Amino acid sequence: MSAVMVVHGGAWAIPHDLAEASVDGVKVAACEGFSVLQRGGSALDAVEAAVRALEDNTVFDAGHGAVLNADGEVELDAIIMDGRTLASGAVSSVNNIANPVSLARAVMEKTAHVLLTSRGANLFAESIGMATVPGDTLVTENERKAWRKNKNFATEVMEDFNCQWAHDTVGAVAVDSAGNVACATSTGGIRNKMVGRVGDSSIIGAGGYADNLIGAVSCTGHGESILKVTLARLILSHIEQGKSLADASQLSLQYMGDRVRGAGGAIAVSPSGQWAATFTTERMAWSAVDHDGLWYGLDPNERLKEQLSQ
Ligand code: GLY
Secondary structure, eight states: OOOEEEEEEEEEOOOHHHHHHHHHHHHHHHHHHHHHHHTTOOHHHHHHHHHHHHHTOTTSSSSTTOOOOTTSOOOEEEEEEETTTTEEEEEEEEOSOSOHHHHHHHHHHHSSOSEEEHHHHHHHHHHTTOOOOOGGGGOOHHHHHHHHHHTTOHHHHHHOOSSTTTOOOEEEEEEOTTSOEEEEEEEOOSTTOOTTOOOSTTSBTTTEEEETTTEEEEEEEOHHHHHHHTHHHHHHHHHHTTOOHHHHHHHHHHHHHHHHOOOEEEEEEOTTSOEEEEESSSEEEEEEEETTEEEEESSTTOOEEEOOOO
16 A cells, blocks of 8 residues: 655735745645655644644644734644544634644544544643644744735635635645555635634534545635535545545535535545645645655646655
8 A cells, every 4th residue: 555645835816925824835735744644653643743734834824824814813623533443533612722623633642522622622732732822923924914904805715715815724644554644724714704714624523534444634724604505525425425526626626616605625535545636716725645756736627746865
């Protein structure tokens, strides 16, 4: 069984000036996750490592570089899920954790719960000695500027997610050499969202899902739409019924567009090592590493390949 790592840096109308950095960022994160798999790490370890790399990169809307809510604050959501046992952990509305994906993993491994929110999540982080950072240190100058400029447009983006203003989410899926799958998703959500708004990214079955019997999916796009169609689980249901990963993803995203007018994207892997990266927004930065090499793309139908550097 050969290991596979796939990551995305968010499905939205990525502007030209962010294109190269977005593609570079997803390639680095995919390689980071894949190196964990090569060293014998689990799919769970690999998705956490890849998402941490994306959270640390200010180009993406997660961790450092996250977008700001209506009050100009960071509120972060994340999920991680282990396809071996269906164990999952998630956090929502946390504001002083640089890598929410690792806090989500701690929720999964150290509590009897699946999702902790805001103050409770922060208290839990404190109780396990996880380092906290002042929320402001996660905010980039660009995001502060975008927040000031677009303060009054929150309603419009809810109706037109596929615009340059939207920004969105990072995620990873992996299958390890034992055939175990896992997913992780992390986000700052949507610019100028209401305080306390939680999107799809921390919600099991919506922003992500992983089951060794079917595969693993991480979603990106308009959170309210993804929640309404439980996108990750919908994609896996189509796979369960015999569709290929690419067809299942395309069909489900199309359904989300037709039924609730939502745009987005998804990455998927199967336990046998098939994978797909699909989106209905203008662009989505994605990258995959499999036995053949390093794959990546940004525009629709773009699928480029490089040899993996050793
Ligand atoms: N997809 C991320 C969000 O809507 O919050």
